[in-house]
Amino acid sequence: MGNATETTATKSQAKAHADAPRCPFVDGVAFDPMEHSQILDPHPWLKAAREESPVFYMDEYDEWWVTRYEDVLAIVKDTKRFSSKHVVVPKAMPGMEEAYPEGHPLAGGLINTDPPEHNRLRKVAQKAFTPGVIAPHEPAIRAYANSLIDGFIADGKVNFTDRYTRLLAGGAITIATGADSEKGDEFIRANDYVLKSSVEAPPMPPEEQQEVIDGLRSFFEWLDGFIEERRENPKDDLCSILVHAKAEDGSPTLSNWEIVRVLTNILTAGIDTTSALISMTMFNLLRERERWERLQREPELIPDVLDEVLRYAHPVRGLRRDVLEDVELGGVQLKKGTTLTVNYASAHRDQEVFGDADSFDIDRKDISKSFAFGKGTHFCIGKPLALMEARISLELLLERIPDIRLPEGEFPKVVPTRLAAFVTDLNLEWPTAR
Amino acid sequence: MKISVDRELCEGSGMCVEIAPELFELGEDDGLAVVRGDGSVPAGLEGKAIEAAETCPVQAILAQH
Numbered sequence: 001m002g003n004a005t006e007t008t009a010t011k012s013q014a015k016a017h018a019d020a021p022r023c024p025f026v027d028g029v030a031f032d033p034m035e036h037s038q039i040l041d042p043h044p045w046l047k048a049a050r051e052e053s054p055v056f057y058m059d060e061y062d063e064w065w066v067t068r069y070e071d072v073l074a075i076v077k078d079t080k081r082f083s084s085k086h087v088v089v090p091k092a093m094p095g096m097e098e099a100y101p102e103g104h105p106l107a108g109g110l111i112n113t114d115p116p117e118h119n120r121l122r123k124v125a126q127k128a129f130t131p132g133v134i135a136p137h138e139p140a141i142r143a144y145a146n147s148l149i150d151g152f153i154a155d156g157k158v159n160f161t162d163r164y165t166r167l168l169a170g171g172a173i174t175i176a177t178g179a180d181s182e183k184g185d186e187f188i189r190a191n192d193y194v195l196k197s198s199v200e201a202p203p204m205p206p207e208e209q210q211e212v213i214d215g216l217r218s219f220f221e222w223l224d225g226f227i228e229e230r231r232e233n234p235k236d237d238l239c240s241i242l243v244h245a246k247a248e249d250g251s252p253t254l255s256n257w258e259i260v261r262v263l264t265n266i267l268t269a270g271i272d273t274t275s276a277l278i279s280m281t282m283f284n285l286l287r288e289r290e291r292w293e294r295l296q297r298e299p300e301l302i303p304d305v306l307d308e309v310l311r312y313a314h315p316v317r318g319l320r321r322d323v324l325e326d327v328e329l330g331g332v333q334l335k336k337g338t339t340l341t342v343n344y345a346s347a348h349r350d351q352e353v354f355g356d357a358d359s360f361d362i363d364r365k366d367i368s369k370s371f372a373f374g375k376g377t378h379f380c381i382g383k384p385l386a387l388m389e390a391r392i393s394l395e396l397l398l399e400r401i402p403d404i405r406l407p408e409g410e411f412p413k414v415v416p417t418r419l420a421a422f423v424t425d426l427n428l429e430w431p432t433a434r
Numbered sequence: 435m436k437i438s439v440d441r442e443l444c445e446g447s448g449m450c451v452e453i454a455p456e457l458f459e460l461g462e463d464d465g466l467a468v469v470r471g472d473g474s475v476p477a478g479l480e481g482k483a484i485e486a487a488e489t490c491p492v493q494a495i496l497a498q499h
Contacts, residue, residue: 126449127489129491130489130491131493376445376465379446379491379492384491
């Protein structure tokens with residue numbers, strides 16, 4: 001039933017947009033952002049789009065893609081005309097309303113709200129996420145990263161994403177939140193459940209839907225208890241700062257459920273993104289080994305490397321916006337209510353802005369134009385934590401596994417979703433003494 | 435107390451305006467923070483100036499005596 005209705009809707013939408021520009025073909029091949037090789041490298045199509053149809057219509061998803069730097073930047077800065085209410089949309093699943101009586105955790109939070117509601121939440125969450133609050137967690141995160149490396153260093157090979165980057169990203173958020181690092185696995189599982197319950201995720205059989213709903217419910221129950229514990233015994237962690245934030249009249253700023261939402265946002269925004277950043281950093285350094293060797297000689301270039309990986313490989317490919325009033329964009333008239341995807345990955349390869357945009361170049365002079373962590377009110381709250389994790393990882397690997405290399409022909413494997421390049425597997429190897 | 439914004443660092447999150455609209459606003463053209471007036475903090479607003487500086491996600495605000 002559901003499918004039949006969707007098909008009809010898609011057909012009538014396509015008819016309504018019959019004259020709309022579409023993404024150009026490249027060498028006779030259509031753009032398919034769900035196809036594995038195109039998730040890894042959508043750039044030939046996006047480049048053609050920037051030149052020929054910078055704002056184009058995607059029939060399959062009934063949404064418009066925005067590809068040029070200037071347009072993407074203007075949209076993310078303009079919260080009056082472009083809403084973030086549906087950046088992440090939960091999938092409708094039976095039993096969901098009973099499971100989340102106060103609304104789906106994906107529906108509110110930091111990512112999916114506009115000012116002024118967004119700013120009310122952000123102001124509290126931001127205090128828990130300044131570089132000054134994050135920095136004291138560095139020794140614990142470094143120790144955790146070292147313990148992960150201890151687990152595979154003797155093997156001479158590793159699925160780096162599976163056994164390091166995802167665990168580190170989950171562990172770092174767990175540590176920053178204030179929970180024991182052993183809770184990291186549960187944070188990662190909760191992250192996976194949340195991603196599975198978004199509309200972009202592939203359909204699930206009923207048993208799996210139930211597992212997702214039950215799993216999330218039990219995680220939220222634990223989180224609720226943890227919030228209560230921190231209410232009684234505050235510490236210097238993210239959860240305590242959120243719990244004890246007070247309005248000017250002394251009343252608590254956030255309810256327990258709002259804290260659950262903010263923490264859920266933070267963990268889902270910070271695990272696969274940061275994991276992909278670290279995996280893509282190693283992939284791009286090792287695919288041209290002189291890059292890795294240069295970093296061994298000049299480790300002070302680590303921040304430049306990370307900036308360039310973010311621009312070039314861009315783990316977050318696009319984010320959704322709703323058009324709040326009729327606008328003209330890239331020569332196309334868009335009606336109020338239209339859904340857009342601002343394509344960050346494309347904007348950061350725009351040859352009008354970045355010289356030799358398709359080259360990976362850690363010496364580039366125009367990197368300050370990058371806005372890989374966003375711009376304006378939704379500027380990524382987790383940037384200092386993400387960059388800390390990536391820096392620690394490079395420092396430790398340069399020191400502990402200097403001979404690490406990419407196996408012949410190795411490419412990362414990614415999750416099939418059109419809005420991100422989340423890595424699931426990246427194999428690395430190195431000679432061992434034995 | 436004097437305040438200033440490093441506009442090279444500012445990402446326009448608007449947190450300073452949220453905390454102290456008396457002291458900061460976002461530029462019409464670029465959406466980045468600017469200090470209202472000459473940057474002198476009126477008596478009674480020092481606490482808000484420090485809070486804004488401490489909360490800035492990119493540490494772009496300088497507040498000093």
